[in-house]
Every structure is written in C-alpha cells, then in structure tokens.
Amino acid sequence: MKRITTTDAKQIDLVDYLESLGFYPDTRVSRNQEYWYLSPLPGRNENSPSFKVDRRKGLWYDHGVGKGGSIIDFCMQYHRCGITDALNKLQDFLSFHRSPVQNLTVPVSAPFLDKEKKIRVVSIGSIVSPALITYLEQRKIPLEIAREYCREVQYELNTRKYYAIGFGNDAGGYELRNAYFKGSVAPKSVSFLNNRAEEISVFEGFFDFQTYAAIQKTAITNTNILVLNSLAFLEKARPVMEQHTSIYLYLDRDNAGQKCTTQLVKENSKYKDHSLLYEGYADLNEWLTRQNLSLHKQGLEKNEPEEIARPAQKRGMGLGR
Known part of the structure; x- marks a missing residue:
C-alpha cells in the first residue's frame, strides 16, 4: 500500500475515525450531516456536546476551545503529534480497516448488535490469536495476566471483521485494543x-x-x-x-x-x-x-x-x- 498523502487522509470519513477511537455522536442533537460529540480532545471534560463534525465537508470544530480543521488537524490535536506522525496513524487506520480477520478459531458465542454504533460482537473467547499474543509481548504483558482479565473479541465494523483484546467494563461493554486499533463496544463505563x-x-x-x-x-x-x-x-x-x-x-x-x-x-x-x-x-x-x-x-x-x-x-x- 502506498504511503498516504494529505489529500488521501482528508478523504477519510471523520465520523468513522472517531468511532474507531471509541467516540460516538449524541443522536439527540445530531441531524442531517452534522454530528455533535462530547469533545474527544485531551483535557476536555464536559457534560454537553460542543464538538461538531460536518461530515459532508470533512471538517470539525470544538466550540469549547475554539479550534477546528480537517481530520489531520484533529489527529495532531488528539495524539499530540506532528503532521508526519498524524499521517502515519491515519495510514495505520486505513491499513487495518482494509484487512480481513484471519486465523481466528474462537467459538462463536451469542452475538449482539449496537445498530447505531455499527459494532457487532461476533464472538468472545480466550486470547489465542498469534497477532494479539505478539501485541501483548510488545506491551510486555504476560499472556497469563492478559487471559485472567481480558478476552479475545471478534467483531464487525461496517461489514468488515476484526479481532482485538477486550477488557470488560461494569456496564457490559468492552474496551478494544490491538496493534492498529483503539476503540470500545458500547456501553462505555468503568x-x-x-x-x-x-x-x-x-x-x-x-x-x-x-x-x-x-x-x-x-x-x-x-x-x-x-x-x-x-x-x-x-x-x-x-x-x-x-x-x-x-x-x-x-x-x-x-x-x-x-x-x-x-x-x-x-x-x-x-x-x-x-x-x-x-x-x-x-x-x-x-x-x-x-x-x-x-x-x-x-x-x-x-x-x-x-x-x-x-x-x-x-x-x-x-x-x-
């Protein structure tokens, strides 16, 4: 896959990218192609949405801090990085979300679907996938520790299948992580x-x-x-x-x-x-x-x-x- 350019990056759907990070719009105030969020920017802690995405234009604006721009600008603000690192992260997003799930042998359990968030959990089981085990090794987490507290979650997002390390929360949702993805399955909680x-x-x-x-x-x-x-x-x-x-x-x-x-x-x-x-x-x-x-x-x-x-x-x- 060729390296992503700024022009390529700006074609990425910002709503989908925010979803991959675990952020979802407030459906009570979102309408047409304007989506409102509790601000995902670091250090922002609010009770009402002030972060708007114009999906048609591919632009965002945070009314709480008076900043906005393209998906590249958001990536730089969110990850606190320069434009080169931002493009690399968006490259990883594109690469991962174009890759199918492979070598998954976990038995399928009862699936559930959050229609609004487009994330469908297909199966939950013990961590067995070589890619996830390698990822744990990179993070220096012993497999026995990860298996004690986490599960391997296979899920679908926008009709594509992926798998990740899942950490359950008290509301029944999951935090999802792998080498290319950081997101969550609603509901989100501690x-x-x-x-x-x-x-x-x-x-x-x-x-x-x-x-x-x-x-x-x-x-x-x-x-x-x-x-x-x-x-x-x-x-x-x-x-x-x-x-x-x-x-x-x-x-x-x-x-x-x-x-x-x-x-x-x-x-x-x-x-x-x-x-x-x-x-x-x-x-x-x-x-x-x-x-x-x-x-x-x-x-x-x-x-x-x-x-x-x-x-x-x-x-x-x-x-x-």
Whole structure:
C-alpha cells in the first residue's frame, strides 16, 4: 500500500475515525450531516456536546476551545503529534480497516448488535490469536495476566471483521485494543475489580492496570482496582473511590492526567500521586516497555508505600458487578 498523502487522509470519513477511537455522536442533537460529540480532545471534560463534525465537508470544530480543521488537524490535536506522525496513524487506520480477520478459531458465542454504533460482537473467547499474543509481548504483558482479565473479541465494523483484546467494563461493554486499533463496544463505563480491600488503585487504561498486575503479582490482592477507561468518568467514580481509606492514582503523565491528579490530591488527603514512579514516560505501560521488568519491580517495591508492597493476603479478586 502506498504511503498516504494529505489529500488521501482528508478523504477519510471523520465520523468513522472517531468511532474507531471509541467516540460516538449524541443522536439527540445530531441531524442531517452534522454530528455533535462530547469533545474527544485531551483535557476536555464536559457534560454537553460542543464538538461538531460536518461530515459532508470533512471538517470539525470544538466550540469549547475554539479550534477546528480537517481530520489531520484533529489527529495532531488528539495524539499530540506532528503532521508526519498524524499521517502515519491515519495510514495505520486505513491499513487495518482494509484487512480481513484471519486465523481466528474462537467459538462463536451469542452475538449482539449496537445498530447505531455499527459494532457487532461476533464472538468472545480466550486470547489465542498469534497477532494479539505478539501485541501483548510488545506491551510486555504476560499472556497469563492478559487471559485472567481480558478476552479475545471478534467483531464487525461496517461489514468488515476484526479481532482485538477486550477488557470488560461494569456496564457490559468492552474496551478494544490491538496493534492498529483503539476503540470500545458500547456501553462505555468503568471497570471495578472488588478485592474487598480498604484501599484502591486507580488506572486510566487497562494496559496500565495489567502492567501493575505483571509487576506486583504478590501484592495485587491487597488493593481494589478501578480502571476508568476514560478520564471522562473520573468525577462520577469519585464516590466509589472515596469509600476507601487510601486512593492511589496511576493516571497518565500527560496534561489532562496530571491536572486531574493535582486537583484530587489538593482536595482530599486520601488521594496519593503514584505517577511519579514513571515520571518521564507517558504512562505506566510505557515505563515498563522501555525498561527491564526486574528493574521496574525493584523500583516499584522501593518507592511504593509499605501497604502496597507487602505480601498478598489470601483473597480472591473478582469483578465488582
């Protein structure tokens, strides 16, 4: 496939691209070819849609920040990158969404269809696909950890079939990830793993949680786990978090994550910023993938509070649903 040009990129349907990232329009206010969203831009947290896409023109405008442009401009804003990286990401989107599912042997379970979102889950089973196992290796997540908390999800999007690592949430939806795709199956919600602990560890995404699980195998039963799956759920999750005696925050080290962490720590002494452990990296998983796991374990045990690093109690972990 030839390298994508700016002209090619601008032909990509922006609504489809937003859908691949897990963002869907508000049908109450969207009409004709104008689609309204809660802003997907980093750092934006709103209750009413202010992000408009004109599908006919292939343009977007965020009324909350006064910015807009083409799909390339959006990609640069969303991924916080330059035009070359933006085109590469759009190239990956085109490449993946033109590729059929291959070598999938997972038994088909009862399918369900979200007609509005166009994503149809075909099957859910154990992670077996070589491509997904390779992807986990690239993220340095042991297969046994991924199989404990995730499933392999085969799904259809706009009549094409794909498969991804799926992480379930409390509403019955899934976060979907593979080497080329980051999206979700509605409904979108948080994932709470209730270990009947007095403290809770909070992660922005499930790969960061699995990174923690990979490093802290012996201590993970000492804390409840909350995976937000989106910073947009942070405020709604506060009542659950604040039922605990201590709240350990492992949010991303980007502007949005750091702003939320700083505010929470300032407002309530229960909140503890543990993102300093991976200072200089985007998130906990990037910290792991760029360094040796044994060094991470030493650093984590050295810098974590005693109650996180102590030997695990013999309690099972289950989904709090």
